[in-house]
Amino acid sequence: MNYNYKRKQHFRPAEEKRKHGKQARIGLHLGLLLGLAGLWATPGTSAPTDTNVDPAALHAQLQGEITRELSVAAERYQWQDYRAAINITLPTSVKHLPACDTPIVIAAADQQSQPIGNLKRKVSCQSGPQTWELNTTVSVALTLPVLVAKSTINRDTKIDATMLSQQTLTFRHDKAFATQPQQVIGRLATRRIRTGQVISPTYLERLWLVEKGEEVLIIASKHGMQATTKGIARENGAQGEQISVQNQRSAKVIRAIVSDRGKVRTIF
Structure with a gap:
């Protein structure tokens, strides 16, 4: 006996409809999960990633370098009880620079003898997949006690302790000044120095502490x-x-x- 099996006419379409409905629900759930993950990964506005330079860290590194330069100058020129106000200006583009694999290099980009006033510093990353460099401006105001003329000192006068007094001043430019009496006592003035004027070594006959050939x-x-x-x-x-x-x-x-x-x- 032969049987002819005839499938219901709408069987397959109904089965397909159920499959598509299930897949749509799964896709919706995945989309919601991915959206939540995106919210957790980037709260609020887009935050900088670890692959970029941290402006705050770079600012702190520059602050440390200028502080070190001031310490070296203080030892060399015998500064005492000095205070420094350091203001660092970084370009806004710094946050887009790639992070450096090795320590960032900071070098002077000016000819100033002392770290006072407006300083130019070159900051560079010298290794890694992408090297870079940028110029920064650092402003240093230095406050410290310096020697000034107690009374008018005429040219060709030998300086002695009675001609000197000490005054605390703030310098915003690279300027030569003396801070210790032994730096100027016994030297001849090469120009007239007014009362209250800062005693600059450039106003005095040079005092050689070391002479050629000795x-x-x-x-x-x-x-x-x-x-x-x-x-x-x-x-x-x-x-x-x-x-x-x-x-x-x-x-x-x-x-x-x-x-x-x-x-x-x-x-x-």
Whole structure:
């Protein structure tokens, strides 16, 4: 006996409809989950990612570098009880720069002898998939006690302690000034210095602490360790100046900073 099986006419379409309905519900649920995940990942407005430079961290690094430069200058020029107001201006584009794989390098981009006034600093990333560099402006106002003329000092007058007084002033430009009496006492004034005027070493006859051809003590210090050796000065030098010195032992010529009578410190 033969049977002819005839499927219901609307069986397949109904089955397909149920499948599509189930898939649509699954897709809706996935969409909601992905949307919630997106909200959790980026709350509020789009936040910077770890792949970009952190402006706050860069600002802190610049602050630390300028503080270090001030500390070095204070030791070199014998500043005491100084205060510095440091204002750093970063370009707005800094937040779009890629993060650097190695420590960021900060270098002076001006010719100022002291870190006072408007300073130019070049900040650069020198390694990684994308190197970059940018220029920043740092403003430093330095307040400290300095020497001023107690009374008028005429030209060719030898400075003594009675002609000096101390006054706390704020400098917003790179300017030469003296802070310790021993820096100026015994030197001749090369110009007239008015009462209350800052005593600048540039107004005085140069006082050589090291003279060309004389033997000097070379002091090298780093990370708390110190070593000394003897050398021969190849040029005259005043307090804080850089001069060429020949190491007596190795005969190598180096650059060093005059720190005291017959003494120089190596530059690192």
